Every structure is written in C-alpha cells, then in structure tokens.
Amino acid sequence: MPSGNHVPPPETSTPTGAPSWLTGDAAAWAAPGAPPTPAPPPTAATAPEVPAEQPVPNGFPEQLVAGAGPGSQPVRPAPEPAETAAAFWNTDTAAELGGQDVPVAGFSDGGAFADVVRPKLAAPTHGWRAAVYAMTAGRWNPGLSEAELRLKEQVRRITTPLSGPFSVAVGSIKGGVGKTTCTCALGLAMAEYRGDRVIAIDANPDAGTLGDRLVGEAQAGKRTVRDLLRDLDQVRTSTQLSGYTHLAGRLRVLTSEQTPELSEMFSERDYERVLRLLSIYHELLLTDCGTGLVHSAMQGTLRHADSLVVVGAPTKDGASRAARTLQWLATHQDDQGRFPYRDLVRDAVVVLSCDRQSRYVDDTVIRDYFASRVRAVVELPADPHLATGDIIDLDALAPATRDAVLELAAVVADGFQSRTHGLASHGFRTDHADRQAGMR
Known part of the structure; x- marks a missing residue:
C-alpha cells in the first residue's frame, strides 16, 4: 500500500486495458514500483488516442503515425536489420548479390x-x-596585379606541350634589323620557362654572331658546328653532344664557324645532318638564318621548319624587306610546281624591331599590313641593354622589352599544335622509343 498521503488516481480502463496514465511510450520506460506520472488534463485540442491494434509504420522520429491528428505522439522507428545495412557496405554481401556494385542512395x-x-x-x-x-x-x-596576371597567362602559353621535336626558323633578307637579337631573346625565354630542352643554332654562313650575343665572342669560337660535323658519327649520347655546344642559362647554343671561308661551306646537307642529330636530344630547335633565301643552308632550314619568324622594322626599308621575304616564300615553286612555303607564311610571326624608328613613319599602317597576312605581329621595343651588342640577359631588359619577349615566345608556342610540315613530315626521329634509345 502506498505510504503517506499519496492517493493514486482512479483506475480507468483504456482500449489496451492499461491505466489511462500509462499511455504511448510511458509504459516502456516506467520503472516497477515507481510512482506513476499523472496524465495532463484533457483539452479540447487533444486528438484521440491511436488504438494499439493499428500498425505503426517505420520512419524517422519526427514522422507521425499514419492517420493520426496533429496532436499525436511521434513514434520511434524500428531499427533497420543489420543484414540490410551491411548489403550497402560489405563487398562480400555485394558479391552474393551477383558481383555487382550495390548503389547507395544519396552517396557519390x-x-x-x-x-x-x-x-x-x-x-x-x-x-x-x-x-x-x-x-x-x-x-x-x-x-x-594586371601585369602579374599577364605574366602568368604568358607562361601558361609558353609551356604548351610538344608531341615531338619542333623547328623554328628566324630570318629576313635584310641584315641589321635585329634577327640574331630576336633569336637570342626568344631562345632564352623559351628555355627559362619550359621544362624540355631548347637549343639555338647559328646557320648564318657569314660568320654569324649568335654565339657572341649568348656566351661571348671568346667562348663561342672554342667549339663550333664545324667541330660537330667532323665528329658527327661518333656522337652517341647527349653527354657527348654537350661537348660541342655551349650553355647560356638553360639554353643550349651551337655556334657557327667564325672563319668566313669555312662558314660559307655550311651546306644544306650539313644543316640537315646536324638537325637530325639535334632533334634526338632536344624538343625545341631555333635556327638563326642568314640573309640569303637561296643559300643552300637556308633552303635546308626552310624545308624542315615547323614555324617561321620574320624580323623587320617599323621603317620603310625594314618593313618592305620583311614583306619581300614573305612574298618570295609565298610565291616560290619547287620542281614539282608546288608552293611548299605557303602554309609556313600563313602561320608566320612578324617581329618589328623598334631600334630604328621615326616619328615621320606611320607604324600603324605597317602593323595592319602584316597583321592581315600572317598569324601575329609583335613589336620589340628599343632597349639600352640590347643596343650594346653584348651578351643578352633577360633580367637586364626593361619591363616593356621583357614583356614583349615573353609575348613573342607565347605567340610562337601558340603554334605548337598546328604543325603542318617540318621535322615530323621528313622522317625525323619523333617516336618516343627511338628518342629514348638515342639518349642512352
């Protein structure tokens, strides 16, 4: 009998036979012998109780019993069987289901x-x-800044990947317009930002100055292309080849013979033999050409070129000679009556070297003329460092000049994926296995 003055509420029957103060989940957690909790007084808003005979569906704790009113008690769902959950995560269970992956809704x-x-x-x-x-x-x-964003975009373009060796010819039928300077700057920029091997070749038959502008006159004459031609058949590794080249930063340099009599002997066949060897150990090859378009070495350079850079100036004679160069290449016919250089001209890049410039010349007319005939036009500003004629250092260039050099490298690299002829079409070793064999 309960002690004290506590009087339990009267026993009233419910549809389940339980006292009215033990409804819902209360009977599941009430401890034996504990005093019962009185039920709250009924109100008009209270919904009728759900009969125990009605089945309770599984669902989230917030889900109400089907058919109950808004005042119904939430029902805790029955736990999901362990074997059902395991089927989503256990690979053994998935294998029993036919070896197929079991999709899990809501997961990716x-x-x-x-x-x-x-x-x-x-x-x-x-x-x-x-x-x-x-x-x-x-x-x-x-x-x-805007300049830093521009540099980042230029570097992205410069690092365009190559699928094989790529040859770029830099030339003009007029001397003194900065052709060698352009080759040096382009080579240094490419080698600085690209991860592959870049080499600059002096193919000028008139004792070219490429080596002077990259490694200095004294160093350039120690090893030349003539030495490489003499020992060409003995070169079997990249280490052996490096003994005939020079290094300017990360750029390899193959200089020309400085004796005029010997440099004149550099023929188309000699150039092709050298190019075939260099293409095994280098991905990008830049050739500084001479001024004679009909010279034997120049014919070999053009025949194997994948891209062409023509150098001119924003002056009447500098622009007309650059235009004459492109016109000769576009209209030149080979022995079969074909025009082998038209695609090369259409994809060419014209560089206007502004060392010579006059306020009396409308350079807009010159730029528009070339822009309508070639792929791109780049202006190289006058620069005190380049004007000295000494060894070129990219870090010593004025900001505007360095930006123009990087833009030239980016424009040339934009054409890496549009190869139409050149080294690959002439059977040069572009296969990866062959190249790896040659590097050993």
Whole structure:
C-alpha cells in the first residue's frame, strides 16, 4: 500500500486495458514500483488516442503515425536489420548479390567535394600589393596585379606541350634589323620557362654572331658546328653532344664557324645532318638564318621548319624587306610546281624591331599590313641593354622589352599544335622509343 498521503488516481480502463496514465511510450520506460506520472488534463485540442491494434509504420522520429491528428505522439522507428545495412557496405554481401556494385542512395564517388576547398589567391610579388602582403604577414592579400596576371597567362602559353621535336626558323633578307637579337631573346625565354630542352643554332654562313650575343665572342669560337660535323658519327649520347655546344642559362647554343671561308661551306646537307642529330636530344630547335633565301643552308632550314619568324622594322626599308621575304616564300615553286612555303607564311610571326624608328613613319599602317597576312605581329621595343651588342640577359631588359619577349615566345608556342610540315613530315626521329634509345 502506498505510504503517506499519496492517493493514486482512479483506475480507468483504456482500449489496451492499461491505466489511462500509462499511455504511448510511458509504459516502456516506467520503472516497477515507481510512482506513476499523472496524465495532463484533457483539452479540447487533444486528438484521440491511436488504438494499439493499428500498425505503426517505420520512419524517422519526427514522422507521425499514419492517420493520426496533429496532436499525436511521434513514434520511434524500428531499427533497420543489420543484414540490410551491411548489403550497402560489405563487398562480400555485394558479391552474393551477383558481383555487382550495390548503389547507395544519396552517396557519390567524391565529386560532391570538388569545390570544398576555398580558392586561395596567389601571393603578389611586385608593387604595392606585394608590400601590403608582406606588412600584414599574408593576412591581407590584394591579389595579383594586371601585369602579374599577364605574366602568368604568358607562361601558361609558353609551356604548351610538344608531341615531338619542333623547328623554328628566324630570318629576313635584310641584315641589321635585329634577327640574331630576336633569336637570342626568344631562345632564352623559351628555355627559362619550359621544362624540355631548347637549343639555338647559328646557320648564318657569314660568320654569324649568335654565339657572341649568348656566351661571348671568346667562348663561342672554342667549339663550333664545324667541330660537330667532323665528329658527327661518333656522337652517341647527349653527354657527348654537350661537348660541342655551349650553355647560356638553360639554353643550349651551337655556334657557327667564325672563319668566313669555312662558314660559307655550311651546306644544306650539313644543316640537315646536324638537325637530325639535334632533334634526338632536344624538343625545341631555333635556327638563326642568314640573309640569303637561296643559300643552300637556308633552303635546308626552310624545308624542315615547323614555324617561321620574320624580323623587320617599323621603317620603310625594314618593313618592305620583311614583306619581300614573305612574298618570295609565298610565291616560290619547287620542281614539282608546288608552293611548299605557303602554309609556313600563313602561320608566320612578324617581329618589328623598334631600334630604328621615326616619328615621320606611320607604324600603324605597317602593323595592319602584316597583321592581315600572317598569324601575329609583335613589336620589340628599343632597349639600352640590347643596343650594346653584348651578351643578352633577360633580367637586364626593361619591363616593356621583357614583356614583349615573353609575348613573342607565347605567340610562337601558340603554334605548337598546328604543325603542318617540318621535322615530323621528313622522317625525323619523333617516336618516343627511338628518342629514348638515342639518349642512352
């Protein structure tokens, strides 16, 4: 009998036979002998109780019994059988189901997390943005400047991949317009940013100055293309080949013979033999051509070129000679009556070297003329460092000149994927296995 003055409520029967104060889940957790909790007084808004005979569907805890009113008690779902859950995750169970992957609704293969990491701005390296970034220890990053974004895009283009050796010929029928300077700057830029091997070749039969502008006159004459031709059949590895070339930064350089009598002997066949060997160990080959379009070595250079750079100037004579160069190439016929260089001209790049410039010349007319006939036109500004005629250093160039050099390299690299002839079409060793065999 209960002690004290506590009087239990009267026993009233329910549809289940349980007291009215033990309804819903209360009977499941009430401890034996514990005093019962009085039920709240009924109100008009209280919904009728659900008969125990009505089946209770499984569902989330917030789900109400089907057919119950808004005041019904939530029903906790029955636990999912362990063997059912295992079928989603256990590979043994999946194998029993026919060896097929069992799809799990609501789950993906990880693609949903592709954007989970917030983008991080690149750290600026120049100007006030770099100063602010350093002063705040990186807590405030104003982002890259327009110049830095331009450099980033230029580097992306310069690093366009190559599927095999690629030959670029740099030439003009007029001397003194900066053809060798352009070759040097282009080669240095390509070698600085690309991960593959780049080499510049001096094919000028008139004692060219490519070596002078890259490694210095004294060093350039120690090993020349004539030495390589003499020992060509003995070169079997890249290490042996490096003994005949020079290094300017990351750019390899093959200089020409400085004795006029011997340099004149550099023929089309000699150039082709050298090019065939160099293409085994290098991906990008830049050739500084002479001024004679009908010279034997020049014919070999053009025949194996994948891309052409013609150098002129924003002056009347400099522009007309560059135009004459392109016109001769576009209209030249071979022995079969074909025009072998028309595609080369259509995809050519014209460089206007602004060392010679006059305010009396409308350079807009010159740019528009070439832009309508070739793939791209690049202006190379006058620069005090280039005007000295000494060894070229990209870091010593004025910002505008360096930007123009990188733009030239990017424009040339834009044509890497549009090869129409050149080394690959003439049976040069472009197969990966052959190249690896040659490098051993």
